[in-house]
Structure formats: structure tokens, C-alpha cells
Amino acid sequence: MTTIVTWQSQRSSSAVPLRVVEPKLACIQPPRFRIGYQREGNGVSLKETEVDFQGFAWIEAAVCSAGTLTITADGEVAANEAPILQVALDRELLLQEGFEDLKTVKVRVPHRGRLVIGYFNDYYLSDVRVATLEAFKFTGVRCNEVNIDVPKSTGGEWNTATRTASLIFSVPMTIRPCSAGILSVGVLGRAGLNVFPNLTFRQKNIVLKSIQTSAQPQNIALQVMDTPISVTLNNPYFKQLADRNLNIRALVFTPDRSTAP
Missing domain, CATH: 2.60.40 (Immunoglobulin-like)
Incomplete structure (x- = not known):
């Protein structure tokens, strides 16, 4: 099924929605995240419950029930702006949060569906000959x-x-x-x-x-x-001047007991 990802552009009216094909994701517990999209080849690296966003990208998984998503992350500020993490369920935005120092946030996931975690305000600047x-x-x-x-x-x-x-x-x-x-x-x-x-x-x-x-x-x-x-x-001559990145140190989904399969 083809859809237009619009929730990622809510921060900026100039952002262009992305037309992507939604894959069929297997519903398992705990959810198994996969790379959904990365603009550059090294935009995101995913290892178990750790995710390093170094470019415009998102990861996705199917959740089998309502529950709580716990995210521990930090980031590198560039151009006076922290990296912004966005979480959406079936294209409904659940979280839009900036990360600088290490912190933990909890996100209420109200029902089963396709969960997407994205980083869209990437910034990089270098002086290069x-x-x-x-x-x-x-x-x-x-x-x-x-x-x-x-x-x-x-x-x-x-x-x-x-x-x-x-x-x-x-x-x-x-x-x-x-x-x-x-x-x-x-x-x-x-x-x-x-x-x-x-x-x-x-x-x-x-x-x-x-x-x-x-x-x-x-x-x-x-x-x-x-x-x-x-x-x-x-x-x-090459000198990196700024590089905004987002690092998820731990990513855990806890299903509600009453709705878990």
C-alpha cells in the first residue's frame, strides 16, 4: 500500500511529504524494529535496542497492542538546535521531543498498529576544498x-x-x-x-x-x-564545523497487560 508520510513535516510547512510504500510488518512481542527509510546510505544504524541517527531517516515496527514506549536518548546540538525525535502510530504523531543531554521519555501507545520513530531535522556543515x-x-x-x-x-x-x-x-x-x-x-x-x-x-x-x-x-x-x-x-582541506545527530541508547516497548496478546 502506498501512502504519503505527512506527520514528519508538521514542524515546518516547507518540508515535502514523502511518498513511500508501507510494508507489511509482522506483529511480534517484543516489536522488531527495522529501517524504514534513510536519505543517505549511512543515515541510521540499528542494533537491537540502540539506534544511531546520523541523517534523515526513520525506523518502524508493528506493535501488537497498546502499551508504553520508553526511549533513552541524547544528541549533538548544531546550529543552536537539538535533534528532534518524532514518534508516530499509524501516521498520528505521538511525540516530538528534542534531545541534548541523556534523558528518558515515556510515550503512550494507545492501540496496536504501525509504530514509526524518525529523525528529520538533520544538519551538517563543513569547510571543504x-x-x-x-x-x-x-x-x-x-x-x-x-x-x-x-x-x-x-x-x-x-x-x-x-x-x-x-x-x-x-x-x-x-x-x-x-x-x-x-x-x-x-x-x-x-x-x-x-x-x-x-x-x-x-x-x-x-x-x-x-x-x-x-x-x-x-x-x-x-x-x-x-x-x-x-x-x-x-x-x-576538510574541517567539520557542525553535525547534528540523535542517539537512542535504549528503546523498550512494554505492552499493557490487559491488551497484550
Whole structure:
């Protein structure tokens, strides 16, 4: 069944409701929570009764009866705002609570249903130097193709849709031309600590070009051989400035005796 999750956006009229598919959850006691959604791949980690929210995410479980949900949690404040925990039963908001220092709250769960625990006010800020390469064009003696390899360890990525590459750390990316020829590429940067990235292009350990990037694209053309070309960010810089997270240390559901199956 498809539904629109609207309760998570009650704190802000600008938040966009999420369209999700509600899974069929097995009703067991104690409830078995599972990750329902995470915007990023590491948005939430779930281990038994402990949950670490590091991004926009929620967990969910089916409860078999009315009862009390006991939550012990703390959080990291960022941008002068504590992380907010929200609890909903069948899309009805039961709790909206900020957590900073460790504390315990009890939530009355009035009936059986789908219980969702979510964290939606994530915030992250860093000062990072980023180099971007774009507008790749190769005119070769025998062919006109290049292969681009941007390892994860560079901190950047290769976007196949836009054909742009980014570098954050000093691990080099690699450009593999199909033959000798002329490689044209645009380079630009984002400053970190008020300094823009500096790039070096090498082939067979020979420096083809070193360039200081700026916020404006610069086009360069290189005479290359048919061997791999490395591109290295010479002056990486990264500093985390703020990271709002929510940590559930204990999560216990106690069913009412009169309604427990």
C-alpha cells in the first residue's frame, strides 16, 4: 500500500511529504524494529535496542497492542538546535521531543498498529576544498574516447550523467585516453579556508600541467600519449564545523497487560 508520510513535516510547512510504500510488518512481542527509510546510505544504524541517527531517516515496527514506549536518548546540538525525535502510530504523531543531554521519555501507545520513530531535522556543515573537472573532450589520433576513474578514496565522484569529476582528498583520479591526442578539460574549484584547490596533471611521472583553480571555470588543453593520466589535488582541506545527530541508547516497548496478546 502506498501512502504519503505527512506527520514528519508538521514542524515546518516547507518540508515535502514523502511518498513511500508501507510494508507489511509482522506483529511480534517484543516489536522488531527495522529501517524504514534513510536519505543517505549511512543515515541510521540499528542494533537491537540502540539506534544511531546520523541523517534523515526513520525506523518502524508493528506493535501488537497498546502499551508504553520508553526511549533513552541524547544528541549533538548544531546550529543552536537539538535533534528532534518524532514518534508516530499509524501516521498520528505521538511525540516530538528534542534531545541534548541523556534523558528518558515515556510515550503512550494507545492501540496496536504501525509504530514509526524518525529523525528529520538533520544538519551538517563543513569547510571543504573541492576541485571539479568538467567538459571533457578528447581528439585522438585513432579515436576520441577517454575513460574516467575516480576512486571513492578521493572523497569525490564521477557523475556519468553530467560527465563531471570531483576531488576532495589527495588520492588521484585517472584519465585513460584511447590513443595519443589532445585532451581538453574545464577545471574550477570551491575554496576551503579561503584557499582554492591546486591541481597537477601527470603522465608517466611527468608533470603536464599544474593549475590553481578558481570559482570560474578555466579550460586547458594537453598534448597526451596513450597512457593513463593522473590528476591530483595538491592542497586538500576538510574541517567539520557542525553535525547534528540523535542517539537512542535504549528503546523498550512494554505492552499493557490487559491488551497484550
